[in-house]
Amino acid sequence: MSEIREESVSASSTIEHAVRVETKRQPLPPRERLEQVFDIQDLTAIYGSKPALKNVSMAVYENLVTAIIGPSGCGKSTFIRCFNRMNDLVPSFRQTGTIRYHGQDISGKDVDPVAVRRTIGMVFQRPNPFPKSIYDNVAWGLRVLGMKDNLSDRVERALTQAALWDEVRDRLKSSALGLSGGQQQRLCIARAIAVEPDVVLMDEPASALDPIATQKIEQLLHELKSEYSFVIVTHNMQQAARVADMTAFFSISRGPEGERWGELVEYDETEKIFTAPSDKRTEDYVTGRFG
Amino acid sequence: MSSSELSVLRRPNDRLGRRRAINIFMELVAWLAAALAVFFLGIVVWSVARKGFSQLSLDLFTKSQPIGQFGTGSEKLGLANAFVGTLVIVGIATAIALPFGILIAIYVNEFAGKRIKNAVTLTLDVLAGVPAIVVGFFVYGLIVVGRGQSGYAAGFALSVLMLPLVSRATIEVLALVPDSLREAALGVGAPRWRTTLGIVLPQTIGGVLTGATLAVARIAGETAPVLLVCSLVGQGINWNPSQALMTVPLAIFELSDQADAPEQALAWAGALVLILFILFTSLLARWLATRSRRKIAQAGR
Numbered sequence: 001m002s003e004i005r006e007e008s009v010s011a012s013s014t015i016e017h018a019v020r021v022e023t024k025r026q027p028l029p030p031r032e033r034l035e036q037v038f039d040i041q042d043l044t045a046i047y048g049s050k051p052a053l054k055n056v057s058m059a060v061y062e063n064l065v066t067a068i069i070g071p072s073g074c075g076k077s078t079f080i081r082c083f084n085r086m087n088d089l090v091p092s093f094r095q096t097g098t099i100r101y102h103g104q105d106i107s108g109k110d111v112d113p114v115a116v117r118r119t120i121g122m123v124f125q126r127p128n129p130f131p132k133s134i135y136d137n138v139a140w141g142l143r144v145l146g147m148k149d150n151l152s153d154r155v156e157r158a159l160t161q162a163a164l165w166d167e168v169r170d171r172l173k174s175s176a177l178g179l180s181g182g183q184q185q186r187l188c189i190a191r192a193i194a195v196e197p198d199v200v201l202m203d204e205p206a207s208a209l210d211p212i213a214t215q216k217i218e219q220l221l222h223e224l225k226s227e228y229s230f231v232i233v234t235h236n237m238q239q240a241a242r243v244a245d246m247t248a249f250f251s252i253s254r255g256p257e258g259e260r261w262g263e264l265v266e267y268d269e270t271e272k273i274f275t276a277p278s279d280k281r282t283e284d285y286v287t288g289r290f291g
Numbered sequence: 292m293s294s295s296e297l298s299v300l301r302r303p304n305d306r307l308g309r310r311r312a313i314n315i316f317m318e319l320v321a322w323l324a325a326a327l328a329v330f331f332l333g334i335v336v337w338s339v340a341r342k343g344f345s346q347l348s349l350d351l352f353t354k355s356q357p358i359g360q361f362g363t364g365s366e367k368l369g370l371a372n373a374f375v376g377t378l379v380i381v382g383i384a385t386a387i388a389l390p391f392g393i394l395i396a397i398y399v400n401e402f403a404g405k406r407i408k409n410a411v412t413l414t415l416d417v418l419a420g421v422p423a424i425v426v427g428f429f430v431y432g433l434i435v436v437g438r439g440q441s442g443y444a445a446g447f448a449l450s451v452l453m454l455p456l457v458s459r460a461t462i463e464v465l466a467l468v469p470d471s472l473r474e475a476a477l478g479v480g481a482p483r484w485r486t487t488l489g490i491v492l493p494q495t496i497g498g499v500l501t502g503a504t505l506a507v508a509r510i511a512g513e514t515a516p517v518l519l520v521c522s523l524v525g526q527g528i529n530w531n532p533s534q535a536l537m538t539v540p541l542a543i544f545e546l547s548d549q550a551d552a553p554e555q556a557l558a559w560a561g562a563l564v565l566i567l568f569i570l571f572t573s574l575l576a577r578w579l580a581t582r583s584r585r586k587i588a589q590a591g592r
Binding site: 084130 | 404405408467468471472475477478479481482483489493494516586
């Protein structure tokens with residue numbers, strides 16, 4: 001009995017510790033001093049004849065974690081899938097506006113989506129490891145991209161960065177499908193960072209995971225953001241508050257004929273979004289009055 | 292449970308009795324229909340086995356007898372030439388139909404737009420429905436006229452019959468591969484062809500083999516095209532497909548026409564081997580299909 005109480009006490013103190021860590025974040029330098037990775041101007045995304053997103057303009061900054069939050073159906077996933085041309089796979093998809101990546105428009109017809117995806121990696125909502133060995137999951141991308149020198153070292157480094165190395169070092173040759181959900185997702189992160197992208201997009205990376213696995217992945221973001229820029233979609237506000245430097249709140253707008261589309265309501269430093277939002281809709285959402 | 296609790300379920304209701312009667316009647320009809328199918332298969336297998344079983348021996352597979360030229364009767368009969376011919380011709384057909392069928396399926400499922408996809412799928416369905424004799428006649432006009440019959444011509448004719456079977460089976464398994472895997476591969480910056488060859492296609496090997504195995508079982512017994520393009524055969528075992536080769540269906544066809552009882556028995560033996568072959572390959576295909584479905588399901592969790 002006393003043991004159980006002790007455990008719960010230590011668990012709650014861990015949570016307090018985590019909260020304290022995230023509230024003691026360093027103040028961000030002024031925006032003008034930050035390097036822009038993405039400059040999105042007037043982005044509108046349309047599936048068939050239904051607009052999923054209208055007129056989004058914002059900038060994503062280097063070596064920060066940028067969170068996209070908002071209710072279901074507000075176009076969060078559509079938005080970040082524009083960053084690496086993943087929507088190209090949907091035949092009915094069209095978009096207008098520009099997305100500049102370090103000044104270069106990546107949404108043009110003349111831009112090769114494969115080249116875009118080489119520098120802008122992605123981690124998906126559900127862990128989707130290849131049905132191959134743990135080693136080959138990480139090595140496949142490296143081989144495809146011709147990064148074959150020191151292959152084993154690169155695999156080890158990626159798995160270490162993804163905080164998975166110690167758990168899998170003895171079974172690199174066994175199937176990745178035998179890993180737990182959280183391990184699989186960290187393997188997917190390792191696979192994404194192994195090819196040394198500049199940006200890693202994450203589409204609700206922890207939504208299919210338990211709290212402990214989620215915490216590990218959030219920890220990873222803290223440790224890796226000095227090397228990569230992260231854009232993370234989440235419907236979990238606490239998660240955004242914990243991991244993100246900048247937070248964008250998207251909401252659903254309704255037209256006169258009942259049509260719905262997503263739009264950007266507010267984009268600011270995470271602290272400000274959660275403590276002193278300037279838009280009423282943001283306040284309603286982050287305080288739980290809506291959504 | 293006491294009877295008083297059940298009494299609510301036994302409320303007097305005249306329609307209930309009628310519904311039960313109809314239910315029993317329908318079940319009976321369905322059961323009879325199923326039994327009928329099994330019955331006919333049973334009759335075919337039993338009569339073929341009864342008449343052909345006496346001829347099953349090692350000699351059947353090692354010796355070959357010229358049709359219509361039985362000597363003293365002291366020689367043992369065999370169908371080795373027919374088995375060799377069928378093996379060579381089915382091999383040629385598979386070598387043509389398998390790669391083309393897979394390529395068609397990859398194009399249709401991974402690259403083509405919706406309209407082309409529908410058009411190609413429809414074409415494959417029509418091709419699958421073309422009678423074998425028409426395909427035989429087509430190949431006769433295309434290859435045999437002016438060049439003579441050959442094992443190549445028969446292999447080509449059978450590959451035309453095989454192609455839609457392999458293609459459709461491959462399209463079906465490709466469609467089962469979850470999109471999350473394609474996204475995963477494209478997400479690390481792999482081009483589409485690498486994604487298809489390296490990640491998607493390996494998932495479908497079991498399904499493709501299933502389709503190919505069923506197709507082989509189907510074409511191995513195909514007679515009509517063989518009669519047209521590969522029937523003027525020489526004596527003895529022949530591995531050379533540039534000449535007309537004896538095949539199992541052709542041997543059955545010709546032997547069953549003979550007057551002597553031993554030759555007719557040989558035809559039954561050939562039929563028995565063919566049935567056993569089809570049974571075996573169908574079971575193999577089922578096993579492969581179960582295995583590959585389990586594998587894909589695991590990957591798509």
